[in-house]
Amino acid sequence: MxxxxxxxxxxxxxxxxxxxxxxxxxxxxxxxxxxxxxxxxxxxxxxxxxxxxxxxxxxxxxxxxxxxxxxxxxxxxxxxxxxxxxxxxxxxxxxxxxxxxxxxxxxxxxxxxxxxxxxxxxxxxxxxxxxxxxxxxxxxxxxxRPRQATRRGAVRRVLVSLGGGPREALSRAVADEVMRRLPDVEVLVTQLQVLPTAAGTPARVRRVSAPDGLAPWLARVDVAIVGGGVSLYEAVAAGVPTVAVAVVPAQLPTIRGFARHHLTVSAGLATGGAHVVARRVAARVERIARSSSLREVVRDDGPRLVDxxxxxxxxxxxxxxxxxxxxx
The missing domain is CATH 3.40.50.2000 (Glycogen Phosphorylase B;)
Structure with missing residues (x-):
């Protein structure tokens, strides 16, 4: 406390x-x-x-x-x-x-x-x-201060950081859909405090604590799924490719701004239900996973724009x- x-x-x-x-x-x-x-x-x-x-x-x-x-x-x-x-x-x-x-x-x-x-x-x-x-x-x-992400030839680990409380259901749905589309990927889901793993949680989903921000985890992942707040800036600075979903309408201008620089892939506003949004987000993660050139643009240009x-x-x-x- x-x-x-x-x-x-x-x-x-x-x-x-x-x-x-x-x-x-x-x-x-x-x-x-x-x-x-x-x-x-x-x-x-x-x-x-x-x-x-x-x-x-x-x-x-x-x-x-x-x-x-x-x-x-x-x-x-x-x-x-x-x-x-x-x-x-x-x-x-x-x-x-x-x-x-x-x-x-x-x-x-x-x-x-x-x-x-x-x-x-x-x-x-x-x-x-x-x-x-x-x-x-x-x-x-x-x-x-960001920690630069490790460069790998393939996407092996994906971070989901959309907040807790009412957004927990969305995080779970996103994690499930990412694993369905990319069966070799490990998914990390952040929260302020690590709680006991719920029964039935897949082995490839790991809950991690991020009380001091995402920097330690961004350095370990290949793609991050974030909102349009501070986490998106942190990911861009670390050179981590992102799918950004606006959990509130006020985040849309930030997401669109980074998308214009080709430094995030926008999944739009989180409306229509958790499973609808999850499918939209996971499809964009799959697109990033299949495009090494897209990932390289973010890794090279992101830290230059947000230093x-x-x-x-x-x-x-x-x-x-x-x-x-x-x-x-």
Whole structure:
């Protein structure tokens, strides 16, 4: 169980305010972890939602924005929330206290009047940013440092990472259909914690834990089946061919953006029932397995487009913002 720290935790350089939970996902929290590592300074996190289990960051107790900022007194506030109203309340509270604010965004969503806005999306609007300064593009994609995938001549291992909870049935259906089409393939299915293997689970399906992101597993597989969030960026950076399926409509622009670069194969939106989607996904995995040239494009071009240094670049920009902020 993650330990929540008392609200009084002064001496903190960065306070992250992120959204995380079953309906929101854990991508925002994973970004905070990657960015905190790149900063190499004291950091705490305040979470909107119930998604803090397993994080290595110190979580401050739930409280209003002003109360938290007064207690923590950070040098900089970093907001990563897809809801502009929630994020804006923290920006306003920080501005009143003359604390600089860095905001992280996906696809230009939830823009707020921060000191610095970061949008490392594959597609991002160039206009309409209320921030004092904006950094956009894949150079600023905040992910954990990737491990390059092992190159093999054939597809032997496939990773399925579509989330837990209501998406568990989809993951099972996808794993079954991939094995039916590719009988020599081992399938790994990720989850936050490894649970006992269910009765009747095929021997070629292995459940693996990925509490700190997919990097360790991406280095071991030949194809990954992911959604359109942080996991897709991680897979592209590792040079792993992917089939991307949007588990929510908001993920479609990211998937289409990478598909235009020939760095993922889109399976569209996960609608129509688990077995219908599974057949669509598995057909695309089979296509990748039969095309060594398609796999080589991703392995060569993916790490060039998403080089894994975005967190370091963003960390440097955050430090600069903290130094430029007025004091007193």
């Amino acid at each position: 993650t330990r929540r720290r008392p609200i009084s935790v002064t001496g903190t350089f960065a306070l992250f305010r992120v959204a995380a939970g079953p309906r929101i996902g854990h991508g925002h929290l994973r970004r905070a972890e990657a960015l905190a590592c790149a900063l190499g300074r004291s950091a705490r996190v305040s979470i909107r939602g119930a998604g803090g289990a397993g994080t290595r960051l110190s979580i401050v107790a739930p409280a209003a924005a002003g109360e938290t900022l007064d207690a923590v007194r950070p040098a900089v506030l970093i907001v990563d929330d897809p809801h502009a109203g929630h994020g804006g309340a923290w920006v306003s509270a920080a501005t009143r206290r003359r604390v600089p604010v860095v905001s992280l965004h996906d696809l230009g969503i939830a823009r707020v009047p921060s000191s610095l806005a970061i949008d490392g999306s594959v597609v991002s609007p160039s206009r309409g940013w209320p921030a004092a300064c904006t950094l956009r593009g894949l150079r600023y994609a905040v992910i954990g 894994g240094l975005g967190a370091r670049r963003v960390a440097q920009a955050i430090v600069a913002v903290s130094k430029e902020a007025p004091r007193g």
